[in-house]
């Protein structure tokens with residue numbers, strides 16, 4: 001079976017890597033990266049991910065059975081609708097469904113309509129009224145650009161002045177049209193967890209919960225990023241919480257989407273805050289696999305992954321029994337280019353990946369490309385080193401040991417990923 005994976009990040013490398021574990025699966029990545037280029041039974045295709053026509057033509061000529069869309073941008077631009085009109089099966093929601101991520105205001109309105117637990121919020125399109133609201137509410141308070149901003153459009157402001165600066169930034173065009181509308185939210189406290197659920201729009205099958213580390217700095221400080229490291233399964237999402245998330249979050253979201261005529265196929269990703277009272281509140285929804293969550297979760301999944309994704313695309317997820325998981329845990333640490341999430345260099349030669357792999361870790365490429373014979377960096381997040389082991393201490397120990405082998409100019413990674421589950425003495 002031929003599967004085409006759209007995207008070029010660590011998430012897509014992990015998806016392609018997991019797909020080729022299934023016998024008889026061939027993968028084509030559009031455009032892929034330096035990691036997918038060297039996977040067995042996998043090739044990169046030099047098309048842009050917004051070239052829907054080119055992707056459709058390739059699928060039709062080459063009998064591609066399924067397209068799996070990694071990133072939110074092509075989903076929000078309607079790749080699924082475009083390909084489905086050409087009778088191509090797609091794992092990933094329609095443009096309407098992708099609004100659950102592409103507009104935070106739209107997602108909030110859906111949450112309120114479906115009675116999903118989330119923070120109090122208000123939406124503004126002008127600076128003056130947004131400022132008055134912030135002044136009336138006080139700090140801490142959260143300012144979010146409405147549209148897609150690669151995880152960087154959110155400011156958790158600890159003072160009113162910081163909140164107003166974030167509003168001024170948004171309305172002055174720092175995030176382009178994504179910041180023309182702003183969502184202001186009550187600040188939630190607790191521990192975060194990411195629950196990624198597979199769905200065909202009827203049946204909902206959550207994957208193991210994961211915990212990402214969004215901030216650039218150790219001790220969860222500094223700017224928000226796309227995610228600097230992750231582990232799974234996250235103990236904070238206990239079986240009781242997972243049951244609550246199924247009934248109070250995932251099922252009502254899918255039902256409300258359906259009520260609006262949206263059959264949501266793909267991943268519904270609930271970013272949660274587990275509050276000190278043990279209630280899971282939704283911080284955000286995404287319409288795709290998480291990055292780096294996928295790099296930690298998929299290595300633990302047993303069974304034929306391609307059949308699971310195809311079942312979602314064909315509306316047959318109910319035919320699938322419960323998922324099987326390795327009885328192990330996983331740890332993933334992201335290596336970023338110095339300066340990220342601000343300005344950073346690209347094209348930096350990378351060495352040491354074979355050595356890291358020989359220590360038993362998986363190295364997923366997040367932003368790399370092959371330049372002649374040299375592997376070079378090609379993004380802010382460059383690599384994700386994942387290790388699987390019986391305990392978090394062992395998994396993080398292995399991942400950090402492997403990371404020591406990797407070198408490129410300005411390499412930065414957080415030393416404290418998994419601090420909530422690691423024994424400080426280990």
Ligand code: AMP
Pocket residue numbers: 119142144151154156185186187188189192214224271283284
């Ligand atoms: P988002 O892009 O909406 O996931 O926000 C990025 C990050 O900002 C989240 O992972 C949280 O760490 C933080 N955040 C967003 N909304 C809130 C909130 N209402 N309360 C506290 N932290 C938040």
Ligand code: GLY
Pocket residue numbers: 151212226227286289290291292293
């Ligand atoms: N790791 C956060 C995200 O995928 O949005």
